[in-house]
Amino acid sequence: MDFRVGDDQRELAEGIRSMLAGRMPLEHLRAREGNEQAIATDDWAALGETGVFALTLPEPSGTGLGLADAAVVFEELGRGLVPGPVVGTFLAASAGVVDGAAEGRAQVGVHTASRPPGPVLVEHLGVLEALLVLDADGPAQLLTPAPVGGAHRVEHPLDPLTPLWRLDALPFGGSVADDHGQLWRQGALLTAALQVGHAAAALELAVAYAKERHQFGKPIGSFQAVKHMCADMLVRAEVARAAVHAAACLSDAPDVVAAEAEAAGCAPGQMLERSVVGAKLLADEAALANARTSIQVHGGMGFTWEVPLHLHLKRARVLSTSFKTPADASAALAAYA
C-alpha cells in the first residue's frame, strides 16, 4: 500500500494548474460573469484538448487513467474556479453517450436533485447538448436534446458564473445502458473533488493575505486567533482530500472494495456508496466552511465583489446542492455505523 499522492499525479495536477493559469486565469473567466454561456467555446475546447473529459477513457481516445487521477485534476478545476458543466460532460464522455463530450465540443449537464412538485432549477441549460439525470439508486437517464422548451433563464443566479434555468418539470429520458449507480457515484466523487479545490483555494488565499496584511504593526497571520482559523481550514481540506482520494482509489480497485466490504459486512456497492457519500459530505463542509473562514480572515475586503472568495463560496453552495446535500448524506451514512 502506498496512499501518497504519486509523482505522476503531482505532475498531472501541476500541468493542469499551469494550463489554467496560462489559458484561463481568473480575470479571463470573470469577464463572463452574468453571461448565459459561462465559459467560452474555445476555452471549453481547450479543456477537451487537454484531455480533462477523457481521462478515464481507454487509449487512444482517452488517457486510460483512473478516477484517482481524475480526482486530482478536478481538484485543480475547482481551485481555478473553472465554470461550466465539467462533471456532467466528464460522465457523458466516460459513458460514451454524447458525441463530442470527450473532445470538449459538447457541454453536458447533470441534474441530481430529487423531483419535487415545484419548479426545477438546472445549471447551464441553455448551452447544453444533453442533460444527464442521475439517481443514486436507479439507472441514469439521458435527456437529449436538453429540455430547453419552456425553460426560463433565472435573472439573478447565486453564482455569477453558474447560469441557471427554471423549468416547471423535468421530462423523463431514456435510460443509460449498463448504469447501476456508477455514474451517480463518479459524479458525486468528482463534485467532491471540485469542492476540495475550493476548500484549498480559500485556504491558500487566506494564508497569503494573513502573511501580507499588517495591523498593529505585525502581519495578522502572527496572531493566534487568525493562525488557528487557518490551521482549522487546513485540517478540513486535508481530511476531505484524504476521503476523496480513498473513495477514488476504491472505485479504481474492485478487489480492495470486495475485501473491505467483506470486513465491514456489507455489499461492495454499499462500500463504494459509503466512501463516496462520506467524501462528498466532508468536501462540501470543507468548501463551505473554508470559504466563509477565508472571508473572515480577509476582513472587510472579503465582503467585496473584487476579492474572489464569494465566487468560491457561491460555487461551493451550488455544488453542495447536487448529488447528496450534507443533510441527506449524513442521514444516509448513519446506517453504516
Add this chain to the structure above:
Amino acid sequence: MDLRYTAAEQTFRRELCAWLAATLPGVGAPPPHDDWPARRAYDLHWQRLLFDAGYAGVDWPAEGGGRGASPIEQLIFKEECERAGAPYVGVGFVGLLHAGPTIIAEGTPEQKGRYLPAILRGEEVWCQGFSEPDAGSDLASLRTRAVRDGDDYVVTGSKIWTSHAEVADYCELLVRTGDAGNRGISWLIMPMDTPGIEIRPLRTIEGTTEFAELFLNEVRVPVANRVGEENDGWRVTMVTLSFERGTAFVGELLECVRLLGEVRGIADRLGLLGDEGMVRRIGHLVAVFDALWALTKRNVSEAAQTGIPGIGGSVFKLSFSEHAQALGDLAVEVLDRAALCADPLDGPDGGALGNAEQLHAWFKSISLTIAAGTSQVQRNIVAERILGLPKAR
C-alpha cells in the same frame, strides 16, 4: 495512490490474525481499572506473549531487538489487534513507545543491552517524568534540577502527569543541568526504587488514578544513566516526541469506530433512530472516522517512504480529538439519564445497556484535546510549520 496491500503485507496480516485467534481466548478479561499491580501483571503477560510470538516491538528497528516491521505492517498490527479485542499496550506504553525508541536512537551500547530486552520481554515498566506543574505546553521551561556530585546527578524537583508511576521500574526523566531554555536540559534514566522519590496519585475527573505526581528530593541518579550528552536532552526528547505523533492514535480511532456502532445500537434499542438530528450526527461521524482512517493510511504511507511520520500527525490529532469528543457527547445524549450512572445498567430489553463503557469513553475523550500537545499548540504547529505563518511568541 494505491490502497492495495502487497502480498507480503497480506501474509503479515493473515499470520497475525491466525495467531490472535489462537492466543486471545487464553488471555482472559482485563483486571479492574484501579488495581494497578494486577494491571501490571496482565499487561506484562500480554507483552511476553507478543515477545514469544515475535510481535514484541513490532515498530522497533531490528537492531533494537524489535521486529523491524514496515509502517504499513505496524498499521496492520494495530488494526487487527483492535479488531480482535487484544489487550492494549497498557503499562508498557512509555517503555515501548517513548523510552525504548529513544534509547535505540540515542543510547550507548551498554544502555541498549541493559534496558531494551527487558522492555520487549515484558519484564520492566517505565514511566515518564517530563511535564512539571509549571512546565506543560512550555516544556523547555522545566526546572527540576540535576547537580553533578562525583559519578551521580543529585536531582530535586517535581514532575506531573506521570502515568503508571506506582508500578514503574524506571522513569525517563528530563532535568535541568545547564542554563534556562532548551539548551540546558538532560535526559536521564531514573530507577524508581531510588531513595528520595515520593509518588502521589493524581485523581482525574473520572475519579481514577491514571496519573501521579513525582516529588524528587535529592535523588541520586548515576551519570552513566544519562542518554545523550549533557544539556543535549531537548534534542533527545524531540526524538521521543516524534514517536508520539506517528501512528499513536490508530487504536483509539478504531475504538471510536466500534463505540459509534454501539451508540447507534443503543439509540436503536431506545427507539431514538426516528430523531433525524441524532441520525445525522451518527452519519456525520461515520464519514469523519472513515476519512481519518484514510488520512492515517496517507500518513503511514508517508512514514513508510521517508522514515519520518511528519506533521500530518498534527492534522490528524486535531480532527480526531475533536470528533472523539463529538462522539462522547452524542453517546451521553443518547443515554440521557442513564449517563448519570457509571455503574452498568440494563437496557429496556434486559441486556446490558453499555452506559458504563460509553461514559468512560466520554471522560477519556475530554483529555484528548489536552494530552500529547493541546489542540491550541497543535494549531500553532500546523499554522507555522505547514502553512508558514509567522511566529509571534
